[in-house]
Amino acid sequence: QIVFVLSSALNPGNEEMGEHLVKHGDGVKDIAFEVEDCDFIVQKAKERGAVVVKEPWVEEDKFGKVKFAVIQTYGDTTHTLIEKLNYKGLFLPGYHPPLFKDPLLPKLPSAKLSFIDHVVGNQPDLQMVPVADWYQKNLLFHRFWSVDDKQLHTEFSALRSIVVTNYEETIKMPINEPALGKKKSQIQEYVDYYGGAGVQHIALNTSDIISAITNLKQRGMQFMDVPSSYYQILRERLKTAKIKVKENIDKLAELKILVDFDEKGYLLQIFTKPVQDRPTVFLEVIQRHNHQGFGAGNFKSLFEAIEMDQDARGNLTVLEPNGET
Template sequence: MRTSIATVCLSGSLRQKMRAAAAAGFDGIEVFEQDLVVAPETPEHIRDYAAELGLTLDLYQPFRDAEGTEEQLFQDTLRRVEEKFRLMNRLGMDLMLIPSNAGTATVDDDAVVASQLARMADLAADYGIRLAYEALAWGRFVNDFEHSWRLVEAADRENLGVCLDTFHILSRQWSTETVPDIPGDKVFFVQLADAPLMSLDVLSWSRHFRVFPGEGGFDLVDFMIKLLAGGYSGPLSLEIFNDSFRQTRVHRTAVDALRSLIWLQDRTARTLEASTGTTTNVSRATARIGELTRLPGAVVPQGITWAEVRGQETEQVEMLLSHLGFNHRGRHTSKPVQLWEHGDARVVINEEPRAQDAPSMASLGFEVQHDAAAAAHASALMVPEVPRVTREGEQPFPAYLAPDGTEIFFCPPQSAGGDRWLTEFSWPDHLDVAARRRPDPETDHDLPLITGIDHVNLAQPKHHYPESVLFYRAALGLTVQPSQDVPGPTGLVSSQVVRNESGSVRLPLNVAPDLGSEPEVEHIAFACTDVVRLARRAQASGLRFLPIPHNYYEDLRARFDLPDAKIEELSSLNLLYDRDDRGEFLHFYTQTVGSLFFEVVQRLDGYGGYGAPNAPVRMASQYTHSLLSR
């Protein structure tokens, strides 16, 4: 289906917005009135520039405070709107958005409103213009799409239809069951918007927190199915009011916007294909699958092959890994990279000369069944590829750049030769063949205590957080979990987990407070079979744990009915504890090096969380430690 975007979604001048929309691949744009008013170019120049870029001018919007007024005021409305019709003729546009009156409406009479809409439509017809009437969620007398459709029906003008905006419909939780009942040729325009689920007045919610499809909590796939069933064949357009989007780089935002529409169309098509229902709506929508843009298909990661740390001063990171029982498995034959390993947990340390001194997260390697298919899917979503020099004999990995700057590598499974890259590291001479093999559970009694990477916390720049959510959802096929806020010493940290179904890939995405003066920290959490035993070993080797205050353990005694001996054991090792309805969680943290620290976790009996109640304790301790180290 054709794609469009409202210029209000993007930063910059009108020409910059148009250029970015065209470069991203949009078919058309909605011209937001304010963008035109402040533009130095004439309407004719904008029209010609759009033609030069290959963009259609799909909708002029908004014409506010139109209907539901006393006659004297409506006469002035007709004067105003006729001036806009002349302007639209100069732009070469034929569709105007009329939102329901939220400011000057004083007449709550459907007959009057329908009559006024008809009179505006008659005037518009003289200029060859169509009107799309939209029910604002905060409209004074008209605030739901069914009501707007009844008024359009009553007005009964060929050039008068409705505009359906998903925010105005879904934010009010209006039922969408009647969307297919509106004839497709009377739905003149559709505006798509997602949003995080919030308890907020709809006007503030709309003006500041809309996001692109796939970045919030609305069920836009269900809406799309009903839209297709009704016969709508116009463009899918985005109207997003978001403070961050209007400050970020225009070309990046435009690409993110189109990516969301591609993902939404593909997800809609796949949902229809998987549907076993025989409802009329599904049948009608399924017949139109061919009109939707498709993707090659996401290849969901099955595990984390490695986590990479980059920095020039990594000695402290190496020390932490050594204390945790990791073995140094060698240096790469052609790159300034070393490999550390404990069980199936692998940490790559990159010491490239151009890296910043302090260690930080650099990349994640994901095990996928088909790396080439995963790469094709990411490329189709316009995810930037990471250039990587691969010498002859070295294992190639497709690599892509996540919005937060993390490099994402697609690795084939071990059964398909996915571990061939390990041979690119030279083994220390003191390790013989027996030391390099994997332990055999039947003969080895001292198996590795760390079994793999449990999860990786990634810090997200606030302005690109929605983009990251869509990236991990669309490009990697991960499922987005409900977000939660965690109180810290410098404010609330928002956290949202993306993961695969089995939980073998878990990525909490964290957004720090706007004015936080401390650097954003990230961490790698290792899965462990006996965290108490590992903690004792690490303590004996000299590991400096993140200190946990005694008050925490007193509170722990109050929250959980744990034996005193257990509390003492936890306290002596700086271990933290949590419990959910399935099981228990034991974990500890190392101190922070640069912007990175490690965590070791043990999940008992199916515990599914991340120790969220303990996160404020961790952040407060890190904050205190950073103050003392200055």
């Protein structure tokens, strides 16, 4: 299930929302987790030093009750914990079906997106490990995957990443930080424009990425470009690979879909352009075939594509030895 809750101030003078918009622009304020025992999680998180923004409370309507709590994570981002107490409503108490149904929406092709695969958080330099540790200590997550700047780099820039996940491995949270390179990393660009740590992108899982991207493009979604040389190199790499990609490579090239693989499986992924004015939050569409990675093999081509956009904005600037532009 994929639910985006879009919020705006109803009246002037909403300080919390106003300050957030001035500092960050449009972005992700909260990542909600549905939980089985809200009180237990909040109590354990408090004992371990987490900041509880709002203690557990209950809301109800004719469909039942839901318990909520809010805890602080990286930057100004929060996690709302949601425990449904036999709630049977459409979404949450207080929400209703839309009063107006857009007559154009039924005419658009289906997006074919199934669930949120992962949510990526960008951190300032040297903040990745403390944030990953926060999830392990306060929410009892564990490390699932990690790469360093020796693996993830281009000619100009680099990053480090740690992925943390819950016990059942149903929630995955990659945590990125920039690494010093010749020019400003796209992670640093994000931090500069967002005004600190925040959600870089949300990955949406599909079981049919070719149909999904074909339809999303028809609906007007814009995606990152990928150099044609990527697919020439991909074909050569696949000749000696132990796995076989079922999808037609020509079709993947036409749609600019990236492929990453190991000896056991592969994944297909594509990234949108930023979804608002600032070069901050974007979306990913991903399809997995027995592959639980996050596209490390695509890093170079993806970063080079993002660097082309970054250069067009005038932000792919040369760094001095001390890291200043």
